[in-house]
Amino acid sequence: MDYPQNYFKKVYSGWIGKIVGIIFGTPTEIWKKEEIAEVFCKFDNYLVNYGKYAADDDYMWGMIFQENLKALSQANLETANFAEAIMNLVPNGHGVMWWGGKDVATEHTAYINLNSGILPPESGSKTVNPDWITEQIGGEIFNDHWGLLSPLNVIEAMKLAKKMASVTHDGDAVIGAMFMSGCVALAFEDNSNITTIVEKICALLPTSPYKEMCTAIIEFNKTSKVWEENFDYIKTNYLEKDYPGVCHVIPSAAVTLIGLLCSENSFDKALEYTLRGGEDTDSNVGNAGMIMGALVGLDGIAEKWINPLNDEIICSTAMGQLNIQYISELAKRTVALSKRYFTGVKISQENSKLQWNFDNKFAKKGFKTSVGPDKIYSKKVNFCKVFEDEKFLRSYFSFLTPNDTFRTYFNSFYFANEFDDSRYDPEITPTIFSGQKISCEIRQTQADSSQQIAAQTFVETTTGEVYTSEFKITSDDWMKFEFNIPKLKDEHIYKVGIQYNFLDKDLFLLKRFVKIDIKNFEITGKPLISLDLSKTSKEVWTTRHSNPLGFSSYQYGWEITETGLTNTNDNKFNELYFGSNNSLEFDYTLEVEVNQNYHFGLSVFVRGIYDKLAFILKENTVEIVHFKNYLKSELLTKVNCTPILGNNKLRVTYVDEKISFYLNEQLLIDAFDVKDFEIETDGSFSLLDYNANSVIFKHVEIK
Structure with missing residues (x-):
């Protein structure tokens, strides 16, 4: 074509x-x-100024x-x-x-x-x-x-x-x-x-x-x-x-x-x-x-x-x-899908790297700016734009006051209360995780050595904690910044970007504009997740619709208890999705409290409700089931497995294209080879339940 x-x-x-x-x-x-x-x-x-359109x-x-x-x-x-x-x-x-x-x-x-x-x-x-x-x-x-x-x-x-x-x-x-x-x-x-x-x-x-x-x-x-x-x-x-x-x-x-x-x-x-x-x-x-x-x-x-x-x-x-999308990336995907459809060209995926390369006009890819609340001098104007020929994003900040802190950043997550409408309530899971590495290059165009501006990479969590790299004084030359996001517990990454500080505590900034450029922004590395599910908060969309923060759900019914999360929906099946596997190996541990009539499990390589590898525990067995679509699944293996009534620990490891399953530290499935089953090894993780109120999911850890 x-x-x-x-x-x-x-x-x-x-x-x-x-x-x-x-x-x-x-x-x-x-x-x-x-x-x-x-x-x-x-x-x-626009007839209405939507702060954020849901x-x-x-x-x-x-x-x-x-x-x-x-x-x-x-x-x-x-x-x-x-x-x-x-x-x-x-x-x-x-x-x-x-x-x-x-x-x-x-x-x-x-x-x-x-x-x-x-x-x-x-x-x-x-x-x-x-x-x-x-x-x-x-x-x-x-x-x-x-x-x-x-x-x-x-x-x-x-x-x-x-x-x-x-x-x-x-x-x-x-x-x-x-x-x-x-x-x-x-x-x-x-x-x-x-x-x-x-x-x-x-x-x-x-x-x-x-x-x-x-x-x-x-x-x-x-x-x-x-x-x-x-x-x-x-x-x-x-x-x-x-x-x-x-x-x-x-x-x-x-x-x-x-x-x-x-x-x-x-x-x-x-x-x-x-x-x-x-x-x-x-x-x-x-x-x-x-x-x-x-x-x-x-x-x-x-x-x-x-x-x-x-x-x-x-x-x-x-x-x-999938629920935070960039329009420029959607357009690229449409082009790639067209070529796949008409010519059979395979779509390449580089799972280990997230890139913001600013290669098209208007392709900000979610980056935005913010400044501190001080309005002594004037209402602050701040914005950013893409220079596609040179592939960088320029941020403009005006009328800075002493010790001002200002940012260029994107959202890894949005809270329900950030949206101005609630017609198709989007349950969002974070896209960036602790354990990953942020890399980028920064310069200050027309820097003034007499009035210094320092920069540092940062992440802000959903609890409001901010973690930063060391400050560097910006200059007209491109400077490399790197930051390893620390290992966090019971927190989700909310915002990611660059934080700046006007160091002069005595004088107003003499320039009307500060111009700071970013290029080659990327995030690499294996996600680390550690969540005590009893500490999860609830995201409330409407009186009928809520979900555990940081998780998306198949259907209503997930409730937070004193000890964890439980499914209260009487329909046959329910599932929670979280995290991302963008590496070649992982170690997933799930702690659960099991009651009578259990029928539950976990999934890995989750690319959809019916596109995943599931470990399902029922009737003293564990099954590995490859779901290919809503009409077709394949039982890959099945072994005896008897969880105790009370607390149990499930563990799934994936190394060298082989997957293993443990129950309470006992190895039940050893190095099962999945490479012959046409399983895509990216996607998310999940908690799944087939019998309401029979299991409490207490803790998840991905490393």
């Missing part, structure tokens, strides 16, 4: 466009045009679906594979989707179908679901990203969208998925315009009410480019019709279509017109944003939209390790 020269940049701008559109449209979701006009008079920037289903589904392509290609991808992606990363009852109930919420209905053994495409079809439930808006809003994966290959983009949408939807919702993905794919064409794109893709759609709607609107738009007149047309013909369900695809698609056709190829106008039409505004503007973002590129999207994103989005999958 021939890729456009500007392929990555357009993928990046496409993702940015979608995320901008979603956040722009969120405050008015399900409002009508008249209500929006009554409240807002300007649409040239998560949104419209971009999460795309990320989840594309995760499934890591091991698949054009030759072996089927609709059923997309069901595996859903079941592997979507937790049960929280996050990712609207859990509105069977035959009310389309995605929830399909999820129930999949759990009941109904395979796709039947899971989303009219054969097993009410007609109207299959034609809600999710089909088109979750599948536009296939156009990013298939640049200029419109037919393949539409095929992928059809396959994925069919897991959860049918009818016009699937046609909508094909339309949106096709428009994104064609947006990569040089010197194209949005009207031509829409017309060409509409012509390729199969006969359907959705195609009739597109054709009619295109014809009307030829008579008038005035948005208000186009809106009056769709209001009469589509918005005032009584389409069944909570959010049928056709009215929202009509709003999106006139927003595109009246935009005059302007990103800003497309967003404004699509939002002003009302209906499902976050989804509609997200669709318009991705199409227009891919069409106009980064130069066509004003920085006022991009900078507040900080190159970071939050997700709410079951895997907490």
